[in-house]
Amino acid sequence: MNRERIERELTILRDGGQLAELVVNGEPVVLYRNVPTDGERYGLPAVTDVVVPVPSGYAAAAIDLAGLPAGSPLLPRLKGGTNVQRVVSVDGRQWQLVSYHPHNGGGGPPWDQMKHGFHTYFDHLIAWLHRIC
Amino acid sequence: MTESKPEKEHLHIFVNRRRFDEADGVRPEMTGAQIAALVEVPADNAVVKLETEHGLRDIPVTETVHIKNGMHFLVTRKVVEGGYESRTH
Numbered sequence: 001m002n003r004e005r006i007e008r009e010l011t012i013l014r015d016g017g018q019l020a021e022l023v024v025n026g027e028p029v030v031l032y033r034n035v036p037t038d039g040e041r042y043g044l045p046a047v048t049d050v051v052v053p054v055p056s057g058y059a060a061a062a063i064d065l066a067g068l069p070a071g072s073p074l075l076p077r078l079k080g081g082t083n084v085q086r087v088v089s090v091d092g093r094q095w096q097l098v099s100y101h102p103h104n105g106g107g108g109p110p111w112d113q114m115k116h117g118f119h120t121y122f123d124h125l126i127a128w129l130h131r132i133c
Numbered sequence: 134m135t136e137s138k139p140e141k142e143h144l145h146i147f148v149n150r151r152r153f154d155e156a157d158g159v160r161p162e163m164t165g166a167q168i169a170a171l172v173e174v175p176a177d178n179a180v181v182k183l184e185t186e187h188g189l190r191d192i193p194v195t196e197t198v199h200i201k202n203g204m205h206f207l208v209t210r211k212v213v214e215g216g217y218e219s220r221t222h
Binding site: 098108127 | 152214
């Protein structure tokens with residue numbers, strides 16, 4: 001894991017007002033806080049926290065998956081949300097990772113480690129959270 | 134004694150919480166498509182929203198926006214796919 005690189009990427013988001021942090025006690029993840037969703041119009045949360053695992057071998061390996069707090073009412077309404085993966089424990093909470101692969105058929109461009117990172121992955125999280133079914 | 138002049142603030146906006154300025158292509162007037170291009174979303178796949186104090190306002194890709202420093206936009210995609218699912222949404 002390239003910690004310095006990830007911190008640089010998250011600083012870009014923090015400078016724009018987005019809370020995001022690298023959490024390494026346990027499986028390393030990036031925790032994005034208060035990410036906007038399109039849920040309000042459906043009576044669902046307007047914001048949510050999201051975790052994304054740091055892949056082994058990052059940044060050669062593509063970022064993949066996304067997780068919401070276990071039991072989030074958003075999960076069954078999101079693309080890939082019913083295809084559950086593993087559960088991770090982060091920040092004192094349980095998180096359900098689900099099948100969302102923006103760089104591998106999920107609607108985003110192929111992974112390019114020279115320009116993509118946890119700062120650009122935020123684009124895909126917002127897109128995901130704004131396609132509520 | 135020299136008087137320091139306030140530095141002119143460079144035109145910049147935020148798209149998906151990332152800062153973009155003139156070197157990235159920010160201009161005083163931009164279409165929704167040009168804003169989406171900053172985060173590499175093609176116009177035909179882009180949904181552009183301006184964050185205001187009253188909530189989000191949709192910006193059609195053909196609409197021209199008069200850019201003010203520090204405006205915040207969200208750009209999402211029309212096409213979002215999940216992995217294999219046992220049911221269709």
